[in-house]
Amino acid sequence: MTARELTIRATMLGAVAAIMPMTASADAMSDARAVLDAHRAAPDFAPLGEPFDAAACMADKSVFSIPVTMAIPFNVELQKAMSRAAADVGFKYTTWENQGASDSWIQGVNQAIAQDYSLVDVAGGLNPEMLAPQLREAKEAGLAVTTTHLYDESQEQADFVDASAKVDYRRAGEILAAWAFVETEGKPNVLIIGSDDVLPSLPFVEQIRQSLSEYCPDCEQQYLNVPVNEWATRIQSGTQSALLANPGINYILPIYDSMTQFVTPALRIAGANDVGMASYNGTPFVLDMVREGTVQMDIGESLGWAGYAAVDAQMRVLCGLEVPESLGIPLLIFDKDNAETAGVPADFDSGYGDAHVAGYRKLWGLEG
Amino acid sequence: MSIAETTRPRRLPAFVAKREVERFALLLAWLVLFLTFGALLPDTFLTWRTVSSMLGSQAVLVVLALAILVPLTSGDFDLSAASTLVFAAMFLAVSDVTWGWGIGWSVAAALTIGALIGAVNAFFVLYFRIHSLIVTLGLGTFLNGMTLWISDSRTIAGVSMQLVELVVIKRLLGVPLAFYYGLAVAIVMWWALEYTIAGRKLLFVGRGREVARLNGVSVNRVRGASFVLSGLLAALAGVLYAGMTGSADPTSGLSLLLPAFAAAFLGATAIYPGRFNPIGTLVGVYFLITGITGLTMLGADAFVQSLFYGGALIVAVSLSQLVRRRQPQNFG
Numbered sequence: 001m002t003a004r005e006l007t008i009r010a011t012m013l014g015a016v017a018a019i020m021p022m023t024a025s026a027d028a029m030s031d032a033r034a035v036l037d038a039h040r041a042a043p044d045f046a047p048l049g050e051p052f053d054a055a056a057c058m059a060d061k062s063v064f065s066i067p068v069t070m071a072i073p074f075n076v077e078l079q080k081a082m083s084r085a086a087a088d089v090g091f092k093y094t095t096w097e098n099q100g101a102s103d104s105w106i107q108g109v110n111q112a113i114a115q116d117y118s119l120v121d122v123a124g125g126l127n128p129e130m131l132a133p134q135l136r137e138a139k140e141a142g143l144a145v146t147t148t149h150l151y152d153e154s155q156e157q158a159d160f161v162d163a164s165a166k167v168d169y170r171r172a173g174e175i176l177a178a179w180a181f182v183e184t185e186g187k188p189n190v191l192i193i194g195s196d197d198v199l200p201s202l203p204f205v206e207q208i209r210q211s212l213s214e215y216c217p218d219c220e221q222q223y224l225n226v227p228v229n230e231w232a233t234r235i236q237s238g239t240q241s242a243l244l245a246n247p248g249i250n251y252i253l254p255i256y257d258s259m260t261q262f263v264t265p266a267l268r269i270a271g272a273n274d275v276g277m278a279s280y281n282g283t284p285f286v287l288d289m290v291r292e293g294t295v296q297m298d299i300g301e302s303l304g305w306a307g308y309a310a311v312d313a314q315m316r317v318l319c320g321l322e323v324p325e326s327l328g329i330p331l332l333i334f335d336k337d338n339a340e341t342a343g344v345p346a347d348f349d350s351g352y353g354d355a356h357v358a359g360y361r362k363l364w365g366l367e368g
Numbered sequence: 369m370s371i372a373e374t375t376r377p378r379r380l381p382a383f384v385a386k387r388e389v390e391r392f393a394l395l396l397a398w399l400v401l402f403l404t405f406g407a408l409l410p411d412t413f414l415t416w417r418t419v420s421s422m423l424g425s426q427a428v429l430v431v432l433a434l435a436i437l438v439p440l441t442s443g444d445f446d447l448s449a450a451s452t453l454v455f456a457a458m459f460l461a462v463s464d465v466t467w468g469w470g471i472g473w474s475v476a477a478a479l480t481i482g483a484l485i486g487a488v489n490a491f492f493v494l495y496f497r498i499h500s501l502i503v504t505l506g507l508g509t510f511l512n513g514m515t516l517w518i519s520d521s522r523t524i525a526g527v528s529m530q531l532v533e534l535v536v537i538k539r540l541l542g543v544p545l546a547f548y549y550g551l552a553v554a555i556v557m558w559w560a561l562e563y564t565i566a567g568r569k570l571l572f573v574g575r576g577r578e579v580a581r582l583n584g585v586s587v588n589r590v591r592g593a594s595f596v597l598s599g600l601l602a603a604l605a606g607v608l609y610a611g612m613t614g615s616a617d618p619t620s621g622l623s624l625l626l627p628a629f630a631a632a633f634l635g636a637t638a639i640y641p642g643r644f645n646p647i648g649t650l651v652g653v654y655f656l657i658t659g660i661t662g663l664t665m666l667g668a669d670a671f672v673q674s675l676f677y678g679g680a681l682i683v684a685v686s687l688s689q690l691v692r693r694r695q696p697q698n699f700g
Contacts, residue, residue, distance in 0.1 A: 240422075241664035241665045268537055283523070
């Protein structure tokens, strides 16, 4: 190889090396945009299981659902949707009204056993491990045990649980990471706020961190863990401290959107007016904040859809059918362009369309 | 005679010095803490931005701690203070956002409700002679239910920006106005306790109700007024809370109750040791937030903050007791 050839090769390699990061960066940007684009439109219904005759199968069956607390609107709306779905099919469905005390959950399981229900469900974040002895007793008494809207799809359910209507928290994590990457034009310096004491937080946060690292291996990311019962006292001070210690932070991702109300004053006090914020859950007051511009994006999920999907899973357990691994609820991005579709003021179920109602009715043999 | 004359002056300064050390120990500890974090994080901690941020963020806790301090001084507990805060914040948000009263009327109504809640506490404690712990616990739980009822268990956002601006956006010397509201309440309360007859009566009632009564102090009136003032201040904390977040949610503010009591007890080891006092409480709140901010900036886990919070309270009160030769506690 001559000196000239060596020089040409070296020049070519240099040119390729110079182009490579740009190409990788461009790819990452288009990948991130593709993730976001997939969640911008009102979802279509895609059945996750085989059709079956729900009314015939459920004629003599009943379901008893214990939400973690009925003092949280999320659970109230989820339970309302599950009740609507059960009424549509025509079977007995009972919600155990409680305010989050463990003794009332225990009492709920005992009621379900005493009144010969066919299935006991723990819903909206209640970890079945906290009721393990009672739920094992229910199982021995012949009741099926399910969970609704608790586990991430990647998590194993407790061994005494028959089926779980799981949620794709990892997908929500991918969307949040993609959003921060795109909004900061490929230079995210992100503060993630989570609560490790909430069961699905670990895969959720792990996914955000992993996706961010894939998009941008050298970009900074920081994690602040605040237990749920300390949100009011620790999120604000923790966020302020993080912003002061690292003034380069340009995006904040509180993984549950009720956290945003404590992040907002931290941004104001720290004078960080150009720092963006995106979150997950689709809670109405946060959707209002998106409309007003305080929060830039919130990922929502239709609780009406979630309720129907949860009842679908419960019925499949009782009818001896295979249960889908996930609730299959589509995630929808709400930003300044479509926040109004969630209602003014926003509610839990607007903006998602109602494709799920007709879809599930058809799947259950209630209409042709 | 001559011996007495020579020994007295030697003992007095030692006693005075010890008392002064005790008075300012927490303040010194705060300074040491500040300088330690400053040395560890010179570029980020030792900035006016950090200081203003710490000062501006604690107004709600300061006012709530001052609210419970009033009945504590007269020998009563107000466990309903955080519930009053949350209810007042929620009432303000609902009346402003949902009912469209306008922010001025909403704030006035929230403060009036706070005073009324205090009056209800006072009525049950004084007329039925029930211990304040029981009455305020019951009324607090009742208020929690009322809050869930009027809010439909939802967080209400969209509180008038006028209030948000007056609380957290407008600044003086770079510090949000919220800090000055808390500071003003603390100074007024200190002045009232030290230099007004009503304030001295409150202290007398707390030190010994029977002695105060025999000296012609209307104990029931003083205790009743302390509950009303506590309710009013707790509602003011609620107004600041709504102004701070621009919203009101039905539960999270309840978690401020224990930190408020921690600040009040920590404050009772400083400035006027053995006595609940507003300036000591102010120092207590900012001592704790300095520690929490420094630890967070150093990247400490969430549990370390709780260790610091609880540990600092126990250590401070224990050291204060050692200085006082472990005399039985008689706060009031």
